[in-house]
Amino acid sequence: MRANVPRIYAKAGTDESGRPWYNMAKPETAGQAIEVMIYDDIGGWGLRAADFIRELKALDDGKSAITVAIDSDGGDVFDGFAISNALARLGDRCTVRIDGLAASAASVIACGAHRVVMAENTMMMIHNPWTWASGDAEELRKTADVLDKVTGGLLATYRAKAPKMDAATLKTMLDAETWLSPYEAVALGLADEISGTVQAKARALSPILAKYRKLPQALVEKDKPAETKADPAPQPPQEPAHNVAALAARLTQACIQAGHPQLAEKLIVSTALKDEATVAAEVSRIEAVSVLCQTAKLPELAGDYLAVGLGADAVRARLFDKLIAADVGEIDNCEPVPDATQTLARSPNSTEIYAARKGKPKATNQGSK
Structure with missing residues (x-):
């Protein structure tokens, strides 16, 4: 996620038809959910928040359920915040369905939904914001300050979705660039449900994805053509799984x-x-x-x-x-025995205390040492 302006993006352009890299489908019949697909970069020449929100507003009748399908490497953090907030305003009508990867700014968008559903073979990635910067020391310090503030926004977004997450643990996960399986995301509260697998389409490794430090090997190999396999033999019915x-x-x-x-x-x-x-x-x-x-x-x-x-x-x-x-010497779990030769502390002398309060000289106590 990139924080400062001007922003530089790793991908650019649209398809030959000139349509943006997302799709919204109005339901053909009443009662059906509005389908929204976010299948590429966030911000810049990819999915701009202004375009997304304008088109969503045009389709939304204020009653229909809205399903947002995500497979995105991430992108601009502020566009991510804007789209996430727009989804949050839809309330319980909005469900995000992660079909492949929800990384970086895409994970921010996902957490704006009332409900997040991940297929078993998908992933979510969270990390600290990053940017390109140039200038003198003072300019770079200002950029670092902006990044710190953006990190605060990320923490607020993730904790709004998963309020039981410990803030220190979450910050550690951002620092480490954490890739979450569906089970981990559900356990943390960043997702709500795990569905069946979704067939992942092969695609070239994007420049954004290539810059992540801990990219899982499974994602690196997504651009390789899938091997053709024969249909498996039918299996007998099995007992319900735990x-x-x-x-x-x-x-x-x-x-x-x-x-x-x-x-x-x-x-x-x-x-x-x-x-x-x-x-x-x-x-x-x-x-x-x-x-x-x-x-x-x-x-x-x-x-x-x-x-x-x-x-x-x-x-x-x-x-x-x-x-x-x-x-380390002898290991002993018992409490230490007091030293018999140690000088014991003297007991309080009531006569001295009384004399001190009255401003009188101390009385002699032969029993004192």
Whole structure:
């Protein structure tokens, strides 16, 4: 997301018909939802907030539900704020459906909707705003101040959608450029529902997407042609699946509370969310390993131990070896015994206190030392 003016965009132009890079469809019959598709950059020569809001206002009858489908790498933060606020004003009539990627400014737009639905194979990315700048030291300081203020706007937008999110945790996620699976987004409150998969269309890697620091490999390979596969053989009916979203949310929340939100996706994959017992055991492992490392005053090791799958017993043994190697002396969890040779503090002398209040000289107390 770019904050200052003039803004420079990574993509430009429209299609051959001259239409903008989004589409709005008025329902053919009464009662149907108005469909809005945002499938490219936000701002500049892509989707401008002024055009979007003007066309939406022309279609909106004030009664129909509105569904906004998003697959966007992001773009200009102020256009994102404007569109997000416009969707928020629609109230519970507005639903955002993430069909591919909602990154950067596109995630801001998504959070303006009353309800956010993500397909299982989609992602959301949040990060700090960034920009190009030039000038002397004073000009660059002003630009940095603007970026800080924009960051405050991002925090407000995300927390409006997910009020239970801790502000410090959210800021850490912005600093780290965090890519969220649907399960993580639901657990955090940035999305409300997970739907079935949506077929992702191949597309070239955009210059905006290429600039992100932690781009998942799955998105890098989206421009490769899909392999042709034979239709799978029909499978016999299976028992109803357990609530995968709830299990993923539980595991993600445990990672966040332990201070390791970056491990959520890895642990979701490693457990395969097999069943409630598997997830419960993993949550117990997370809690036990975190407590052991904190007790040993080595909390920085918990993330690595959890990532490689160590259990409480293995972690306890490793921590013991590290403490012995560090020559910390005897490890004793008992409270220290008072030293018998230590001089005890004298008890209050009531005579002295009374004399001091009356302005009299201290009385001699032979029992005092």
